Amino acid sequence: MKRHTKILSLALTLTLSAGMLAGCGGSPAGQSAAPASGGASSAVSDRSTVSKIAILLPGSITDESWNQTAYEGLMQIKDAGYEVAYTENVGSNDMEAVFRSYCEDGYDFVIGHGAQYGDACCRVAEDYPNVNFFITGNAPEDISEADLPANIMFADYRECEGAYVSGVVAALMTKSGKVGYVGGGNNTTQQSDKNAFIEGVASVSADVEVKTVITGTFDDSALGKETAIAMIEDGVDVILQTCDHTGLGVLEACSAEKVYCIGYTSDQSALVADGLCLTSMMVDIPYMISSQIDLIKAGGYGGQAFPGLHDGVVSMAAFSTEVSDDVAGQVNAVIDQIKSGELVITPNYNEN
Amino acid sequence: MDASSVFNAGFLAALFASGVRQSVPLIYGSVGDTLSEKSGVMGICIEGEMLFGAFFSYLFALRTGSLWAGVLMGAAAGMLSSVIVAVWSVLLRQDQAIVGIMFNIFAMGFTNFLNRLIFGTSNANISVETFSHIPIPGLSRLPFVGDVFFNQDILTYLSVLLAAVVYFVLAKTKLGLRLAAAGENPKAAQACGIRVARFRFLSYMFCGFSAGVAGASLTLSSVGTFTEAISAGRGFICLAIVILARWNPLMAVVAAFGFGSIQALQIRLQVLGSSLPYQFFVALPYLITVLVLVLAGRNIRAPRELGIPFERERR
Numbered sequence: 001m002k003r004h005t006k007i008l009s010l011a012l013t014l015t016l017s018a019g020m021l022a023g024c025g026g027s028p029a030g031q032s033a034a035p036a037s038g039g040a041s042s043a044v045s046d047r048s049t050v051s052k053i054a055i056l057l058p059g060s061i062t063d064e065s066w067n068q069t070a071y072e073g074l075m076q077i078k079d080a081g082y083e084v085a086y087t088e089n090v091g092s093n094d095m096e097a098v099f100r101s102y103c104e105d106g107y108d109f110v111i112g113h114g115a116q117y118g119d120a121c122c123r124v125a126e127d128y129p130n131v132n133f134f135i136t137g138n139a140p141e142d143i144s145e146a147d148l149p150a151n152i153m154f155a156d157y158r159e160c161e162g163a164y165v166s167g168v169v170a171a172l173m174t175k176s177g178k179v180g181y182v183g184g185g186n187n188t189t190q191q192s193d194k195n196a197f198i199e200g201v202a203s204v205s206a207d208v209e210v211k212t213v214i215t216g217t218f219d220d221s222a223l224g225k226e227t228a229i230a231m232i233e234d235g236v237d238v239i240l241q242t243c244d245h246t247g248l249g250v251l252e253a254c255s256a257e258k259v260y261c262i263g264y265t266s267d268q269s270a271l272v273a274d275g276l277c278l279t280s281m282m283v284d285i286p287y288m289i290s291s292q293i294d295l296i297k298a299g300g301y302g303g304q305a306f307p308g309l310h311d312g313v314v315s316m317a318a319f320s321t322e323v324s325d326d327v328a329g330q331v332n333a334v335i336d337q338i339k340s341g342e343l344v345i346t347p348n349y350n351e352n
Numbered sequence: 353m354d355a356s357s358v359f360n361a362g363f364l365a366a367l368f369a370s371g372v373r374q375s376v377p378l379i380y381g382s383v384g385d386t387l388s389e390k391s392g393v394m395g396i397c398i399e400g401e402m403l404f405g406a407f408f409s410y411l412f413a414l415r416t417g418s419l420w421a422g423v424l425m426g427a428a429a430g431m432l433s434s435v436i437v438a439v440w441s442v443l444l445r446q447d448q449a450i451v452g453i454m455f456n457i458f459a460m461g462f463t464n465f466l467n468r469l470i471f472g473t474s475n476a477n478i479s480v481e482t483f484s485h486i487p488i489p490g491l492s493r494l495p496f497v498g499d500v501f502f503n504q505d506i507l508t509y510l511s512v513l514l515a516a517v518v519y520f521v522l523a524k525t526k527l528g529l530r531l532a533a534a535g536e537n538p539k540a541a542q543a544c545g546i547r548v549a550r551f552r553f554l555s556y557m558f559c560g561f562s563a564g565v566a567g568a569s570l571t572l573s574s575v576g577t578f579t580e581a582i583s584a585g586r587g588f589i590c591l592a593i594v595i596l597a598r599w600n601p602l603m604a605v606v607a608a609f610g611f612g613s614i615q616a617l618q619i620r621l622q623v624l625g626s627s628l629p630y631q632f633f634v635a636l637p638y639l640i641t642v643l644v645l646v647l648a649g650r651n652i653r654a655p656r657e658l659g660i661p662f663e664r665e666r667r
Contacts, residue, residue, distance in 0.1 A: 060580050062468055180623075186631070213622040216634030220584035222377075222574040223615070226370055230619045233366045245579040252479065252575055271479075351629060 047108075047132050047151060048299040053077055054085040054102040055111040055289070056095065059218055061088060063244040065265040066218075066285070070113045070136070073289030080293070095120035103128040109296065111136070111289065115188050118154065125149035132301050134292050136285070138188055138347070139304055150302045153295070155288060156347075158308030159189055160196035161338050162281030163240070164345045165309075165316055166262045167200020168334050169278055170238040171208045172327045173260055180211045180236040182227055182250050184218040184243030192347035193242050199345070203334075211236050215246050224249025232257050238278070240264075251277065260322065267317035275320035288313045310339045361496060367620055368500040371613030372508060376573065377402065377566040377583075378608035379511040381590035383518050383601045384562025389594060390522060391555040392535035392548075394659045396452025397437045398563040399587025400459025405430040405567025407463045410578040411470065413480045413571075422480070423507070423568045430564020431557050433459065438556040442549055445661035456587070464580045479576040483507060507569045514562070515601040522601065531555060535655035538662040548662050563587070592641050598652055614640055 053074070061071040071086065078084045085107070090098050095117055102110045103124065108131050112121050115137025122140060125133050126149050138156035139148055148154075170179040181197050183190045198210050211234060213227050224246035228239055232253065239254055240262040241247035247264055248271070254261035255272045263269065263280030271277065288307065295301055307313035316335065319328050337343040381402060385395035409426025413419050437455050441448045471478070483505035491502040522528040533541035534551040542548050566586070571578050589611060597603035618633040626633075 060464060062464070062471075062580055211623045211625070213619055214630035214634070215619075216630065217584060219579070219581040221577070221579045221582060222374070222570050223584065223619075225575055226374055226616065227619050229370065230366075230616065230623050233363075234620075234623050236623075245581070248577065248579055249575055252577070256482075 069285035073286035163193040163196040164200035171204035180231040195348035221249035228253035280317035370616035375608040375612030380566035382593040384559035388559035400456040401563035402567040405564030409568030410571040426568030427564040434560020
């Protein structure tokens with residue numbers, strides 16, 4: 001009897017873990033034709049072709065934000081006839097392993113979605129010289145530019161330009177003289193967003209106070225809501241959030257308490273009632289990802305790029321009805337200044 | 353910054369009111385877990401059961417238009433999912449910790465899967481109206497405490513009521529004594545004619561029920577929508593609360609309120625502005641939980657056979 005139950009429970013365990021594994025990936029089995037690792041096959045590697053594309057995501061593809069837009073970009077590539085795969089929730093301990101397994105599976109273009117994948121990618125890239133890599137963030141700061149593997153492209157996109165403009169919007173729209181920023185964590189993008197938002201507010205008025213909270217999580221919408229409520233109780237009346245699921249809670253609180261907010265990554269105005277979502281700082285991640293294919297085909301892929309408002313990778317969503325023409329005009333003037341290069345927003349990665 | 357001007361009564365009332373709101377899912381989770389741990393089964397799975405509760409409560413509240421239908425279905429989903437665990441760990445006598453971890457991973461993947469299957473990955477986030485606040489006549493007008501404790505939503509009041517009922521059952525009834533016997537000395541309990549496995553199975557189902565309501569409180573009284581991994585580790589905090597409260601449901605209410613209030617405090621400290629790194633504030637509630645466990649946890653005694661599968665034939 002005892003033995004029987006053990007076998008039964010083992011079977012249950014296996015079934016469930018098989019289910020888990022099945023949920024983990026879109027890569028087809030049986031791809032044993034791995035590229036010659038170490039580049040032994042050809043001295044001059046030809047990297048101007050691409051057929052199979054994979055992306056590593058830090059979160060889930062339903063976050064209505066950072067990860068979901070990357071997924072959409074990947075689907076655009078898929079629609080163009082390429083074979084694609086993705087892995088969600090790739091944390092720091094799995095990064096290198098997931099990179100390597102895609103390389104071994106014959107993927108010739110592998111994307112790490114976020115600056116946090118830079119280090120792991122640099123370690124892997126040298127072993128797979130025939131594979132192109134793309135990191136949607138800045139290059140690791142502790143590696144000198146000359147030492148960066150040539151087959152990685154870093155898109156140090158200027159999300160902070162959007163955060164600066166959001167700061168301008170917030171400072172022009174606040175009545176109480178207090179605006180808020182809710183962030184998720186401590187990667188360089190988040191830090192430069194926060195600092196640029198503060199700069200943007202200061203550029204309008206030195207009297208507007210900026211309250212900032214970093215929640216430490218991108219998943220806890222209930223905590224996001226409580227965070228926004230705490231800010232609103234303190235008198236804050238415009239909030240920018242840059243924290244995915246946690247940010248949805250922030251939007252919910254703003255909707256309930258009738259306070260202005262600014263969306264993140266995609267146009268989030270539909271999620272908030274009464275036009276309270278003034279605008280959204282959007283990063284056209286689908287475009288940023290899908291446009292890489294053409295760059296690869298042009299040859300000589302790799303290096304660092306700094307796309308921003310000027311290149312259409314960063315943009316602001318249409319203003320809500322709450323924003324007067326006067327304010328919209330002032331904000332658009334700032335946007336034009338950044339686009340023309342008259343105003344340069346340098347990312348500031350300081351934590352405090 | 354002048355401390356007296358910041359920490360005035362209005363600030364503190366808002367802080368503790370937020371503490372109460374944040375403690376509600378923790379109270380449901382830890383009260384359910386207290387009962388099941390008393391009978392000898394650890395509730396490691398409440399994290400996953402909360403996710404089931406959160407998803408199904410939202411789904412049914414949205415589809416039927418009734419928040420109560422949502423709460424009921426959330427509780428039912430939590431309870432049904434706990435049956436899987438109970439079969440595994442009580443009837444098949446597998447290691448409860450391993451079953452728990454497996455189940456939590458499964459619950460996370462499965463609720464994500466259902467969410468995408470039903471709502472897709474579209475940008476249209478649909479939300480339901482959350483439970484409204486019900487001021488208790490008279491009491492809600494008391495200075496300070498009125499706003500904090502007597503102007504909350506119905507799930508908050510019910511959570512305290514549930515804790516009181518479970519306390520009464522455990523401390524004052526024959527049923528509670530039998531339950532404790534199943535957790536303390538199941539062999540002796542069996543000799544007295546108590547069906548240990550049945551007690552453990554049913555008390556674990558209650559834990560699932562309660563965790564399901566905890567999940568419902570996240571979606572239906574806080575956020576108004578389901579987001580993936582919405583439980584965000586609260587199930588594990590419940591386990592710590594049960595130990596802190598020494599398996600006393602009423603103390604669990606106090607401990608959950610303490611945790612929620614520290615969480616509310618750390619947010620407000622960040623809002624006030626500080627030169628300390630934010631990680632300090634984010635870690636604060638957990639740091640204090642660990643500290644309290646270390647300092648006050650010396651003479652804590654868990655139910656003796658907690659986590660040990662009971663085998664009827666074994667001598």
